[in-house]
Each structure stands twice: as C-alpha cells, then as structure tokens.
Amino acid sequence: MSITVTANDSEHYVVISIMGSFDFSLFNDFRAAYSDLPHAYSRYVIDMSMVEYLDSAALGMLLSMRNAIDATLPIELKGANDFIKNILMISRFDKRFDIQ
Amino acid sequence: MKLLCVDSELVYRDIISLYAEKEGIKVRCESSFDAAVRAFEEFIPDIVMLDVLLEDKDGFELVKVLKQASGSRFIPIICLASDTADAVMDKCFQYGADDFIPKPFSEVLLNIRLKTHMRHIALIKEMYRKNKALTYYQTMIEREHEMAHHVLDHIQTRSEKNSQHVAITRLSAASFNGDLALVKTRSDGARLVFVGDFTGHGLPASIGALPVMQVFFDAVDELVEMGELAERINRILLSILPDYMFCAGYLILMSKDGHLLYWGGGMPNALIRRSDASIDYLQSSHMPLGILPANEFEADLHSHYLNPGDTLIIVSDGVLELKNPQGDMLGDDKVERLITEAYANKDLILAQQKTERVLAEYRGDAAQLDDITLVALRSSFL
Numbered sequence: 001m002s003i004t005v006t007a008n009d010s011e012h013y014v015v016i017s018i019m020g021s022f023d024f025s026l027f028n029d030f031r032a033a034y035s036d037l038p039h040a041y042s043r044y045v046i047d048m049s050m051v052e053y054l055d056s057a058a059l060g061m062l063l064s065m066r067n068a069i070d071a072t073l074p075i076e077l078k079g080a081n082d083f084i085k086n087i088l089m090i091s092r093f094d095k096r097f098d099i100q
Numbered sequence: 101m102k103l104l105c106v107d108s109e110l111v112y113r114d115i116i117s118l119y120a121e122k123e124g125i126k127v128r129c130e131s132s133f134d135a136a137v138r139a140f141e142e143f144i145p146d147i148v149m150l151d152v153l154l155e156d157k158d159g160f161e162l163v164k165v166l167k168q169a170s171g172s173r174f175i176p177i178i179c180l181a182s183d184t185a186d187a188v189m190d191k192c193f194q195y196g197a198d199d200f201i202p203k204p205f206s207e208v209l210l211n212i213r214l215k216t217h218m219r220h221i222a223l224i225k226e227m228y229r230k231n232k233a234l235t236y237y238q239t240m241i242e243r244e245h246e247m248a249h250h251v252l253d254h255i256q257t258r259s260e261k262n263s264q265h266v267a268i269t270r271l272s273a274a275s276f277n278g279d280l281a282l283v284k285t286r287s288d289g290a291r292l293v294f295v296g297d298f299t300g301h302g303l304p305a306s307i308g309a310l311p312v313m314q315v316f317f318d319a320v321d322e323l324v325e326m327g328e329l330a331e332r333i334n335r336i337l338l339s340i341l342p343d344y345m346f347c348a349g350y351l352i353l354m355s356k357d358g359h360l361l362y363w364g365g366g367m368p369n370a371l372i373r374r375s376d377a378s379i380d381y382l383q384s385s386h387m388p389l390g391i392l393p394a395n396e397f398e399a400d401l402h403s404h405y406l407n408p409g410d411t412l413i414i415v416s417d418g419v420l421e422l423k424n425p426q427g428d429m430l431g432d433d434k435v436e437r438l439i440t441e442a443y444a445n446k447d448l449i450l451a452q453q454k455t456e457r458v459l460a461e462y463r464g465d466a467a468q469l470d471d472i473t474l475v476a477l478r479s480s481f482l
Contacts, residue, residue: 027344055470056299056417060344063391067343087417091348091366092387 003029005037013043019050024057034065042073049079059091066096074098101218104145105129106136106162107180108155112203116149119210125218133157140166146221147214151180151203152192160195167196174224176217180205248306252280255313259283265480266291267452271418271459271472278305279416279473280347282313284320289356292320294333295414295475296349296389297367308347308390311336326353327399330363330389334397337390346390350382350414358406358479363399365389368417371436373443375409379436382412406479411443411451413477418470422459425466430459448478 003026007014016033018026034044046062048054066075078100080088088099103125105116113129120127128143130136133156140148148166152159163177176199179192184202192200201213249272260266260283268281278298285291294316298305312333319329330351337347348366355361364370364384372380386398406412415435422430438458445451455474 056297056348057344060299060346063346064342064344090368090384092385095387095392 002026003033005033007037007041012041013045014041015045015047017047017050020052022048022051022054022058024055027057027061030061031064035068040070040073044069044073044075046075046077047079048077048084049081051080051084054080054084054087059087059093062093062097076100101147101221102126102128102143102145103214104136104139104143104148104150106148106150106154106159107131108151108153112151112180116210119207120214123211123214125214131155133159133162136162137165137169140169146175147217148175148177149180149201150177152188153181153183160191163192163195163197174221176220178213178217244303248303251306252309255280255282255309258313258317260285260291262449262452264448265478267448267476269452269456269472269474271456271468279418279471280309280312280349281473281475282316283475283477284317286320286323288323291354291477291480292316293352293354293414293475293477294349295352295367295416295473296347297416297418297471297473298347299345308337308341308345311340312347326351326361326363326401330399330401331394331397334389334392335394338393341390346388348384348388348417350384352382352412352414352477354406354412354477354479356480358408358410360404360406360412361401362404363401368415368420368432370412370414371439372404372406373411373413373439375407377440377444379440380404382414406477408479409446411439411448411476411478413439413443414473414475416471416473418468418472419459419474421470422463422472423466423469424462425464427466430462434462443476448476452476 002019004017005014014037069075076098077088077093085099093099103120105113105127107113108131117127117129128139130139133154136150150159150162154162163179166177177197178199178201179197180201180203181188182203189200199213199217201209259268259281262268266283268283270279270281280294280296282294283291296312298308315332315336350362350364350367350370352360352362362382363386364382365386366388367384370382374380382404420430420432420435438455442454442458443451445454459472
C-alpha cells in the first residue's frame, strides 16, 4: 500500500504517509485516506518524505483535500525533497498549506 | 467445472468419475479417440484427463488435436499412463500436455492435481475477464482523447501562425495534450499570449480549454486590461472545473515597443534570451488559475521588456521534466544552455526547429510522459 494513515487520537493529529509516485493512480486511495477518518483532527500532516515524484494531478488532489477539510484546520506538507518542494512553491501552495 | 475423462479401462473411468464428482465436478467419460474429439466439442470441458493408450488411435495424437481445438481457451490436459518411462512423459509434454499422473494413483494425489489445475483455470478466466474490461476502457479512453485532441486542435487553429515573431511547438504525450498555447495580435499592434498547462490529460483538460479560448479571443477584440483578463479566466475555470483541476499559465501582453506586461501562476520561469546571450527571467508568483475564489485572487502584474533581437521563451514543465532513456530529467540548466545556443539563430523558425531537434534527440526512444509546449516570441519593433 502506498498510502498509510496513522491517527494520534490523544494529540488530535493524523499523519497520511505517501510512498513512491504521488500521481493520479492514488486519486481514490488518497481521497479515502482523509474522508474515511472517524472524526476531524486539529492537525493533518501529509508525510511526503518517501515521495519520489509528484505530478500536477497530485497537486489537484491536495487542493481537493484542502477544500474538504475545515479551512481553520492546518494541513502540513512535510518532508518533501527539493524537487517536490520547488513544484509546491511554484504553484504557491504555501498560501493554502504549511510546507515544512 | 467440467472434466472430460478419456480412458480405455472402465475401472479408471469409474475411479476418476467418483473422485471428481465428490469435488463437485461434472464428468463425462469416453474410451476412444473419435468419441473423445466429439465429446470435447459437445461437452466443452474445462479440463481433460486422458490415458495415452487408447482402444483405437494414438493418445498422444489426441492430446495434440484437443490442444488445437482449444484455440485461445486454456483447457489443461492431464496425461495418465501406466508406462512411467521418462520417454513417455516427455512425449506427452511435447504433444502439448500440461501435466502427467502415473498410474496407479491415489485419491489424494488426483485431488491435489485437480484442485491445482482448477485454481489455474479460475485465475486465467479472471484474467481474461479483466483483460476484456481493460481493452474496453482503453478503447473508450482512446476515443475520448481523440475527441479532446480534435477540440484542442480546433482552438489552436485560431492562434497566430508561426512567423519570425511567434513560434509555437506543442508535442503531445502518448495520449493527449493538456497544454494550451494561444497568441494573437490586437488591433493596437500589441500581442496577447496565453500559455497554459491544465492538470492531467484527456477530456477534462480540453473542457477547460474551450472557455479559456473564448475569454482570450474576446479580450483580444475588446482590448481587455490584463489584470481583468486574468480574473476572468480564473473565475470561469473556478466555476466549471472540479476542485482537483486547475490551469497553470502565463498571460503576457507584448506591446509594439517590446514592453512586456505579464501575470504568471504555477509555471516554471520563462526565459528571455538577450541578443548578447545573457538570460533574464519572467517568474510566476501566483497560484494557478481556477483555484482561488474571486475575493482572494491576486491580479497584480509584473513587467519586463524585449529589445530587438531578444527572444522570450515560455516552456511547460514537460520540457524541464523530459527524460532521456537513462531516466534523467532535462532540468533547468540544460534547458537554459539549449535556449542560449539555439536562439542565437536570427531566424526564429530555424531556432525553434533546432530546439525541437535537440529535445527529440535527448528523449531518444524514451516515452514522453508529459505534454511539451514551447512558445518563442520576438519583438516586431525595429
């Protein structure tokens, strides 16, 4: 499985880890990862440290998640490599996400 | 599941029927070559067990005939023989058998082999089914891409033709181009340019392209102010595209005197190759079009200039991420070097062709994963 979800209920945050290529093939799995959670968390972390490649469809999937989650709850994009971070910054995702 | 049992000995026909029927398999028994061939056609078994010693003709030959009659269907044939010499076994497989069981055999052995083959049959049936479904979807997607292609090509025909001032290259990835490049000269002589890159490929990209094209050409006719044009395109894409789709792009207005006014969102740097071979950049500083609601959208513009002899080159990320057969991406540095070299040519069309050639050489026989768009502009001011 290239997506794993780890919820930390005591600290009210959830980590969605993505491995390999973050692209259109993960469309349904990625949506399920945040929409099938039993309740809302105060913080969402997308761990991208194992992501090798990210395409524009993945950016769209992230925006979709941003729209689905209450705008006051932060979504962190964590651990992206320089190449991916550059893609995120070119599209100014810092306006909608915390890029770590 | 149906089993055809071909054996000249009644006792084995009975044993095999008994064991197989216990497993819920429907069995038909025959003892001769011709009857077996007929039964194969009428009974349509999923699996065959046959003794190579028949009453009338050669059992090995029967294996061959039944394998041929199977065509593209997978119907395992298990050979039975009392003669367990290697030569006999070998001959069975040479004639097309899938398995061999020496006689006499126990119920356990027969059950294990039958179950193994039944599992294979089930797997292969599932594979056929999935293959059929995949072929169906592939055909459907190809047809949709064809249609999307047609729509986009039509849009593109309204754009300005290549000349010494404008050169547009679009190379579709294996399937379909999600890139859009529009250039048109306004009545005041200024040239309006839109280079966009929609998320993903296929039909959705062309759906977004249609209204963008309309807004673009209206803006050419009505001399719409640039910030207003960016807002209009953003608004229309926001309203028609689902939230996971957007369009990165540059909107550029080049005045007759070479002054550049531009809005950029989500695009890699555009390059200005100066006539002295130095490079300047246009940077996109906004989120792509179709994401931010109107009240958050930033329509502020930036400016630059083109002197006579300078070339403005806008590339989509498909160019930067183009891979060679070793899987290495072309990257910013190589693109910059290529542009510095190619656009030294005073003839814009030749310079563009040279660039296309170098990109094709770099890619070699590697698959093109993303669409490629490369737009080059020169000032008509002399």
